[in-house]
Amino acid sequence: MRPFGPHPRALASSLAATLLLSSTLLAQDPGATHQPVPVPSTGPTLPAQGAIVRDTARDRNVLAQVTVPAGFAVTMFAGPPVAMYPTTVAPAPDGSVYMGTDLNLAQGAVKGRGRIIRLVDVDGDGRADRYSVFAKVDSPRGLAVAGSTVYVLHVPFLTAFRDTNGDGVADKADTLVRDLGFGLDVRSSDHSTNGIALGIDGWIYVAVGDYGYLNAKGKDGRTITRRGGSVVRVRPDGTGLETYAVGTRNIYGVGVDPFGRVYARDNTNDGLGWDTRLHYLPAGAHMGYPTLFRNFADEHMPSMFDYGPGAGTGGLWVQDPGFPGDWNNALYTGDWTMNKVFRHKLTPKGASFTVDQTDFVAAPRVVDMAMDDRSHMFVASLVGGVFNYMGDTVGAILRVGYPGQKGSTALNAPKLSDAKLLATLGSPNATHRLEAQRELLRRGAKAQTLRALERQIADAKRAPEARAASIFTLELLGGTRALPALQRAAADTVLRAVALKAISESPAIRAKAPIALFAKGLADADPAVRVQAIAGIVRMNATAQGADVAKLLGDPDPAVAHLAARALASLGARDAALA
Secondary structure (H helix, E strand, O other): OOOOOHHHHHHHHHHHHHHHHHHHHHHOOOOOOOOOOOOOOOOOOOOOOEEEEOOHHHHHHOOOOOOOOOEEOOOOEEEEOOOOOOOEEEOOOOEEEEEEOOOOOHHHHHHHOOEEEEOOOOOOOOOEEEEEEEEEOOOEEEEEOOOOOOEEEEEEEEEEEOOOOOOOOOOOOEEEEEEOOOOOOOOOOOOEEEEEEOOOOEEEEEOOOOOOOEEEEEOOOOOEEEEEEEEEEEEOOOOOOEEEEEEEEEOOOOOOOOOOOOOEEEEEEOOOOOEEEEOOOOOOOEOOOOOOOOHHHHHOOOOOOOOOOOOEEEEEOOOOOOOOHHHOOOEEEEEEOOOOEEEEEEEEEOOEEEOOEEEEEEEEEEEEEEOOOOOOEEEEEOOOOOOOOOOOOEEEEEEEEEOOOOOOOOHHHHOOOHHHHHHHOOOOOOOHHHHHHHHHEEEEEEOHHHHHHHHHHOOOOHHHHHHHHHHHHHHHHHHHHHHHHHHHHOOOOHHHHHHHHHHHHHHHHHOOOOOOOOOOOHOOOOOHHHHHHHHHHHHOOOOHHHHHHHHHOOOOOOOHHHHHHHHHHHHHOHHHOOO
């Protein structure tokens, strides 16, 4: 299965045949009259902003179709006609919630049917009271909010929107990436560029379906091309655009954990051998679709698990003290066909993980999930809908929380001192850590901030995820000044993998870094370190290390062996593999 419906090529063929038959019959009947072509609906005409009038009967009907585990509570945050046909959802630090709405869904290709809606719960009862049409865009598929910037993936663009006068409507737009997918002049947005996630490692990760992209271009002029499913990433300023991992089929969302590791729940190929695979995606991986999985399974990165039928959608890592017990610090994925949000606990196994799966939310047609900074998960549901426009009563935004446990409160990062922001990098709430990091980056590289980050990294009493947040913040803020502290972190077995990742992912830092740091990492006892050492050698284009990488072709860990082979190909070091 695939989210939102049949393959566009099949639809196009059917449409072409229908049009041809119709034109032939008209030509044969001189008395035939031409009927006016109906104008596709763009939905109800809404004022630019206003109060939300609730349909309580519909709300009750939707909630009757939703279940959550004991102790959790769910509210109908918003629904039609304001919040309909949701394709993506993202809460903001100020408590508002953004959602993408697209009446085209999978099958339509009519312009003017997409919007970004801003929803506000004025009285804090878990139900939106007011809305504004934040932006009008075609094919919204991904949202992420950092401070006052709203990042929107609206095929084929990634754009940073801002509302500078506080009226709830975007008045500035900065195109970060263009041609990342295909616009409605070419085809519908099914199997296209989908959800996005902003990681603590300072990258926006993009889930890409199997139509791929041709000559996608970032703001710094970097271009990439890929025919097929993948994960793409780019810095929030539009620089550093790259294809991060390939060989997926039609992923709709990605989850990023506190150490910058990426996960996705994939889609089936409709009974042809590729089912709902849950991926861990290290840099450079090929997950196997479509060329390897059937006959060359030992040559692709192994997925964590194959769940059989389904249609994967959202991906989200939750670390929030308001979620109790095993519901906290876990990966969550959505499945449109199974009508579920699942929780996954991951256990390290070599360079990858073993994983379980537990039902969390049962709701019709789950599309996306996102956490706010106040211990609530928002779930976008296409309840009442399927593949295309079906009237103005489709969709819902649900809010899920655990009222029996004290949750997090709003951080309000812009009003905090530098010292408070630095302390928040140690918060048990991953969303708070990200908000604090983005505000520190906005304030710039102050000497005292850099020194404080170095002390935090060196403090072995701090939680590993807190030290990782400090590592990434120092990398992003300090540039080459961060290298000595990052090298010291690489000497710590707890931090080594994260430190190597941070060093190698900054062009300025890796240009100053000794290659010996990564050569040594290739022989590390920890497979996760070997993975980051391989990635670093590729980024440094260190072809002289080809012989050392080739030694890992026989690594007992299949992920390491796979990534070593991919690295040799990237480096053009084929002779090293054959030596």
